[in-house]
Amino acid sequence: MSFRSAVITFPGSNCDRDMAVALEAVSGTPALRVWHGDAELPERLDFIGVPGGFSYGDYLRCGAIASRSPIMRAVVEAAGRGVPVLGVCNGFQVLTEAGLLPGALMRNAQQTFVCRTVPLTVATSQSLFTAGYEAGQTIRLPVAHHDGNYFADEATLDRLEGEGRVAFRYGETCNGSRRDIAGVLGETGNVLGMMPHPERAIEPDHGGSDGRALFESAVNALVAA
Amino acid sequence: MKVRIHVSLKPGVLDPQGRAVHHALEGLGFTGIEDVRVGRLIELDVADGTSDAALDEMCRKLLANMVIENYRIEKAEMAQ
Numbered sequence: 001m002s003f004r005s006a007v008i009t010f011p012g013s014n015c016d017r018d019m020a021v022a023l024e025a026v027s028g029t030p031a032l033r034v035w036h037g038d039a040e041l042p043e044r045l046d047f048i049g050v051p052g053g054f055s056y057g058d059y060l061r062c063g064a065i066a067s068r069s070p071i072m073r074a075v076v077e078a079a080g081r082g083v084p085v086l087g088v089c090n091g092f093q094v095l096t097e098a099g100l101l102p103g104a105l106m107r108n109a110q111q112t113f114v115c116r117t118v119p120l121t122v123a124t125s126q127s128l129f130t131a132g133y134e135a136g137q138t139i140r141l142p143v144a145h146h147d148g149n150y151f152a153d154e155a156t157l158d159r160l161e162g163e164g165r166v167a168f169r170y171g172e173t174c175n176g177s178r179r180d181i182a183g184v185l186g187e188t189g190n191v192l193g194m195m196p197h198p199e200r201a202i203e204p205d206h207g208g209s210d211g212r213a214l215f216e217s218a219v220n221a222l223v224a225a
Numbered sequence: 226m227k228v229r230i231h232v233s234l235k236p237g238v239l240d241p242q243g244r245a246v247h248h249a250l251e252g253l254g255f256t257g258i259e260d261v262r263v264g265r266l267i268e269l270d271v272a273d274g275t276s277d278a279a280l281d282e283m284c285r286k287l288l289a290n291m292v293i294e295n296y297r298i299e300k301a302e303m304a305q
Contacts, residue, residue: 060287060288061290064287064290068286068287096292097290102292103292104290104292104293106238106239106241106293107241107242108241109239109241110241111241111242111245149241151238151239151292151293152292176239176241
């Protein structure tokens, strides 16, 4: 069974190729590439990647314009049908702006761009994206962002924690995120948004391969289904 | 019709940009500044008769992020 994945490209996306390469490396099947102006997604998708970058030059707010593009209506609809959707970095911003994930990503508290590899704690292994990790495990992934400061009101944060929807937390001070949240899951568990870049840590030559298990988890979830 | 949309961070939402501007002002020797918050001003030129409800919807759907921001709609004086 082949794994049908698609990666969306917006004007200003710059991690779309990395995401596609990671998906192919792990699944053995090339990812389909989808342009933001398309109104429809390819049929029978098993996975949708919303990549990092600076869509629309971060105009208005990061991810704001991309989240209103024609293809995102199709992504929101697919997510509603249960198709796994992963948003990384700018992709996370796009998914919050699209209303698929709660909260917002604000300017880093220290005001500076942060570009380094950080330790992360896997907060739950109970998701199709994190099943390949142990809860409490520390992994290392690169971050590269200016607006990764996760904000949600206290009630929302309590709810996310109570429902096991925090996927990853920073293991060190990174950007001022509320409760050190680095990645969150959607209500039905098939949407994950995260600031760190798992697609940049697939092969040992990348300096680490801790991101590989995330994509493997998604592929295995499909095979098991 | 000219309309100004003032977008500002909700009270209680940390504004790192405002804090940096605050520090810079103090660095220039200005004193007595209690707080600085940075917002955004969006000027629209819309058809006369555009309803308040439509303007409101524009703000809620795109111009402001209601998770972190408030907005205020200001209609400019009609040209003489």
